[in-house]
Amino acid sequence: MALNESEMETMVYERPEALTNGITHYCPGCTHGTAHRLIAEVIDEMGLRDKTIGVASVGCSVFAYNYFDFDFVQAPHGRAPAMATGVKRVLPDRIVMTYQGDGDLASIGMAEIVHAAARGENISVFFLNNANYGMTGGQMAPTTLPGQKTTSSPNGRDVETQGYPIKVSELLSTLDGASYVVRRSLHDAKNIRLAKKAIRMAFETQVRGLGFSMVELLSICPTNWGMTPLNSLQWLEEKMVPYYPLGDYKVHPAVAEIKI
Amino acid sequence: MQTEIIIAGFGGQGVLFAGQLLAYAGMDEGKNVTWIPSYGPEMRGGTANCTVIVSDEEIGSPLVRNPSAVIAMNRPSLDKYEDQVKPGGVLVVNASIVDRPVNRTDIKVVEVDANGIAEKLGDKRMTNMVLLGALLANLPVLPQAAIEKALKGHLPERHHKLLPKNYEALSEGAKHKAK
Amino acid sequence: MARELMKGNEAVAEAAVRAGVEAYFGYPITPQTELLEYMSRRMPELGRAFVQAESELGAINMVYGAACTGKRVMSSSSSPGVSLMLEGISYIAGTEIPMVMVDVMRGGPGLGNIAPAQADYNQMVHGGGHGDYRPIVLAPASVQESVDLTVLAFDLADKYRSVAVVLTDGSLGQMMEPCELPPMQPLKTSFPEWSVTGSEGRERRSLSSINLDPSMQEEMNFRLMRRWQEVEANEVRYKEYFMDDAQFVVTGFGSSGRVALTAVRAARAEGIKVGLIRPITVNPFPIKVYAEIVKKVEGILVVEMNAGQMLEDVLAATKYQTPIEFFARMGGIVPFPDEVLNEIHRMVKGPLTTEGHPRDRWLNRTAHKK
Numbered sequence: 030m031a032l033n034e035s036e037m038e039t040m041v042y043e044r045p046e047a048l049t050n051g052i053t054h055y056c057p058g059c060t061h062g063t064a065h066r067l068i069a070e071v072i073d074e075m076g077l078r079d080k081t082i083g084v085a086s087v088g089c090s091v092f093a094y095n096y097f098d099f100d101f102v103q104a105p106h107g108r109a110p111a112m113a114t115g116v117k118r119v120l121p122d123r124i125v126m127t128y129q130g131d132g133d134l135a136s137i138g139m140a141e142i143v144h145a146a147a148r149g150e151n152i153s154v155f156f157l158n159n160a161n162y163g164m165t166g167g168q169m170a171p172t173t174l175p176g177q178k179t180t181s182s183p184n185g186r187d188v189e190t191q192g193y194p195i196k197v198s199e200l201l202s203t204l205d206g207a208s209y210v211v212r213r214s215l216h217d218a219k220n221i222r223l224a225k226k227a228i229r230m231a232f233e234t235q236v237r238g239l240g241f242s243m244v245e246l247l248s249i250c251p252t253n254w255g256m257t258p259l260n261s262l263q264w265l266e267e268k269m270v271p272y273y274p275l276g277d278y279k280v281h282p283a284v285a286e287i288k289i
Numbered sequence: 290m291q292t293e294i295i296i297a298g299f300g301g302q303g304v305l306f307a308g309q310l311l312a313y314a315g316m317d318e319g320k321n322v323t324w325i326p327s328y329g330p331e332m333r334g335g336t337a338n339c340t341v342i343v344s345d346e347e348i349g350s351p352l353v354r355n356p357s358a359v360i361a362m363n364r365p366s367l368d369k370y371e372d373q374v375k376p377g378g379v380l381v382v383n384a385s386i387v388d389r390p391v392n393r394t395d396i397k398v399v400e401v402d403a404n405g406i407a408e409k410l411g412d413k414r415m416t417n418m419v420l421l422g423a424l425l426a427n428l429p430v431l432p433q434a435a436i437e438k439a440l441k442g443h444l445p446e447r448h449h450k451l452l453p454k455n456y457e458a459l460s461e462g463a464k465h466k467a468k
Numbered sequence: 469m470a471r472e473l474m475k476g477n478e479a480v481a482e483a484a485v486r487a488g489v490e491a492y493f494g495y496p497i498t499p500q501t502e503l504l505e506y507m508s509r510r511m512p513e514l515g516r517a518f519v520q521a522e523s524e525l526g527a528i529n530m531v532y533g534a535a536c537t538g539k540r541v542m543s544s545s546s547s548p549g550v551s552l553m554l555e556g557i558s559y560i561a562g563t564e565i566p567m568v569m570v571d572v573m574r575g576g577p578g579l580g581n582i583a584p585a586q587a588d589y590n591q592m593v594h595g596g597g598h599g600d601y602r603p604i605v606l607a608p609a610s611v612q613e614s615v616d617l618t619v620l621a622f623d624l625a626d627k628y629r630s631v632a633v634v635l636t637d638g639s640l641g642q643m644m645e646p647c648e649l650p651p652m653q654p655l656k657t658s659f660p661e662w663s664v665t666g667s668e669g670r671e672r673r674s675l676s677s678i679n680l681d682p683s684m685q686e687e688m689n690f691r692l693m694r695r696w697q698e699v700e701a702n703e704v705r706y707k708e709y710f711m712d713d714a715q716f717v718v719t720g721f722g723s724s725g726r727v728a729l730t731a732v733r734a735a736r737a738e739g740i741k742v743g744l745i746r747p748i749t750v751n752p753f754p755i756k757v758y759a760e761i762v763k764k765v766e767g768i769l770v771v772e773m774n775a776g777q778m779l780e781d782v783l784a785a786t787k788y789q790t791p792i793e794f795f796a797r798m799g800g801i802v803p804f805p806d807e808v809l810n811e812i813h814r815m816v817k818g819p820l821t822t823e824g825h826p827r828d829r830w831l832n833r834t835a836h837k838k
């Protein structure tokens with residue numbers, strides 16, 4: 030179908046400047062891409078691109094530095110909040126963010142995230158919770174639901190021997206150093222919009238020097254869940270959201286006053 | 290005597306399984322065998338390959354630069370492996386989806402409409418068996434009967450109803466001789 | 469017994485099960501993960517302990533605790549994960565208790581990649597962790613050897629109250645080969661006199677690696693080193709190929725050794741009198757074997773998938789008396805046999821020298837290619 034000229038010129042959707050033109054290696058339908066886009070849009074809108082330093086973690090997002098178009102470093106598995114602390118302490122006027130999966134942040138990196146939050150480290154953490162280890166092929170994560178089958182809980186997570194899932198946002202919200210800790214989801218348009226707002230709030234918190242901020246994003250892993258992306262989104266809504274209620278877990282009064 | 294075979298294609302074409310069958314069959318015939326896959330995130334990109342070696346003596350390197358035979362199940366695999374086949378070796382091509390002719394003239398080339406044949410047999414997943422049949426008909430490494438025995442011995446019981454179809458696929462493939 | 473076609477990682481896991489491992493603690497990391505996944509299925513099935521730890525730090529200290537009871541315990545990981553475990557390994561060595569560690573090496577340093585490499589040789593053989601301890605390090609070159617050496621590792625660990633390491637790589641871990649599995653051993657029922665099991669009916673015991681009195685710590689170090697002398701005297705293992713009339717020798721461990729075997733066979737087919745030595749225990753290193761061949765051969769080619777970590781041990785063993793050449797691929801690249809064959813040709817053609825360092829010659833040769 031031929032388009033008339035005015036139709037051709039109406040750009041309705043564009044790649045944010047904070048994203049490179051690179052093709053990502055994420056599986057089709059994976060919400061890592063959605064999360065990248067939201068973060069990039071916020072950075073564009075706030076004009077932070079040339080002030081931001083990202084810290085990539087170890088997981089499927091290990092190559093985040095190829096997709097975000099600003100300065101980046103890449104941390105050992107779990108240690109991104111420590112590396113971010115190092116960067117931020119010597120460059121306090123830059124915006125420092127980490128991007129971590131649930132294995133990275135809630136398993137091997139639990140000490141680093143807890144202490145970064147407890148110190149009120151002025152960084153922003155984006156935490157993708159997809160209830161398993163994506164990159165290594167779908168093993169059990171600390172966030173794997175009770176009964177959920179993974180390649181290392183082949184009969185379903187048995188809480189008797191494999192313990193209960195960790196609710197990271199709730200846990201960090203108990204720390205006085207944490208200023209903004211919320212959980213959002215990426216399973217539909219409405220929730221994606223809410224997630225973007227939260228990402229904005231996290232950066233606003235840091236820009237104002239108000240301390241530690243983290244946005245937990247419920248996410249899907251169609252490849253290792255063995256589902257279509259569509260079914261995965263539904264599974265997220267039906268199974269994950271009830272276990273991991275969406276909401277604001279810690280909003281410091283000073284952060285609550287921020288108007289965007 | 291040592292024979293090296295590389296099987297390459299998209300993930301989901303049964304590349305790794307076809308290779309394992311060869312290895313099982315070789316083992317059951319009392320040979321030394323190795324099977325080694327490409328592994329890791331590369332698989333997510335959609336390509337898969339494995340190298341199988343069947344030998345009378347202890348196998349050294351599990352990887353070879355110039356294999357005796359290659360099964361190329363798609364175009365990228367043909368592009369990657371055509372030049373590597375040993376002179377005089379065998380190259381089996383899945384002509385159903387490979388859209389170019391083979392250039393080498395110093396090797397035996399076997400072009401098979403494997404997807405077509407598999408579909409005619411009623412199951413597209415049989416493509417790998419058709420190509421394996423074609424390979425064995427042109428490479429004196431193992432008799433087809435050994436593969437059939439391996440299928441029976443190592444396919445889980447619940448899939449045994451598929452055996453006759455698999456045998457048929459092997460035989461259909463075996464009708465293809467190098468030009 | 470029937471041979472089974474098994475993936476290296478899974479074969480090691482099943483071998484450990486049959487050797488009577490009662491507890492496995494690990495953390496996912498490629499190219500080792502199949503071992504952990506296999507254990508997640510197999511251990512609960514047998515009523516034995518399996519825990520996917522929160523990290524390698526957690527895993528190695530779970531091993532530490534379990535090992536203190538005298539039961540057979542193990543962990544497995546790959547290079548970066550093993551680096552994290554080194555603190556725990558030093559503590560375990562310092563407490564003089566047995567454990568088995570499997571390291572499925574990958575490309576490094578840093579996060580590197582998941583392809584096969586051998587650059588953990590120093591990390592495992594020459595320490596890594598702090599203090600004077602010597603782990604027993606076994607380097608299989610096939611799935612069958614991975615099975616056999618896993619069983620041996622448990623026996624040696626128990627015998628010498630030592631850390632025993634099975635040092636494989638991504639290639640050996642991912643590869644399938646036929647192997648014969650050992651019979652299922654009964655679990656241990658009697659435990660050594662040091663095991664901490666609860667003091668019912670006996671004097672209480674305690675295990676620790678702290679020794680504030682340096683003279684006592686020195687005594688402990690002496691004990692470790694004397695025990696190591698016994699290991700050196702009794703446990704050296706290696707494999708020779710075509711050595712009877714060899715004028716030249718190629719040597720490499722694990723995957724490099726088997727790649728070299730193909731090259732050595734090809735050279736033999738050309739009439740070159742070359743043999744192969746493949747150390748199976750890289751710690752204790754077969755020093756005498758190398759010291760002996762110095763008298764017989766004109767040159768030695770060391771082949772590795774690292775920048776010459778075992779090379780230093782070969783140099784020490786041969787005392788720089790024989791010309792040594794070096795060839796390696798690094799960062800996750802497995803050499804092809806023809807590359808090794810080229811090096812054999814070069815060595816045979818000469819000229820050979822004992823001057824300078826083989827690594828420097830290799831680097832200089834390689835530099836102009838790049």
Ligand SMILES: Cc1ncc(C[n+]2csc(CCOP(=O)(O)OP(=O)(O)O)c2C)c(N)n1
Nearest residue numbers: 087088089106130131132133162163164497
């Ligand atoms: C010290 C160390 N241990 C283990 C690994 C292997 N590893 C790589 S990614 C990963 C898990 C990633 O899972 P997650 O953080 O949930 O991110 P996802 O891939 O799901 O996005 C692990 C265990 C490693 N790279 N380093």
Ligand code: SF4
Nearest residue numbers: 055056059089163250
């Ligand atoms: S493995 Fe899972 S988390 Fe990783 S890119 Fe694929 S779908 Fe996304």
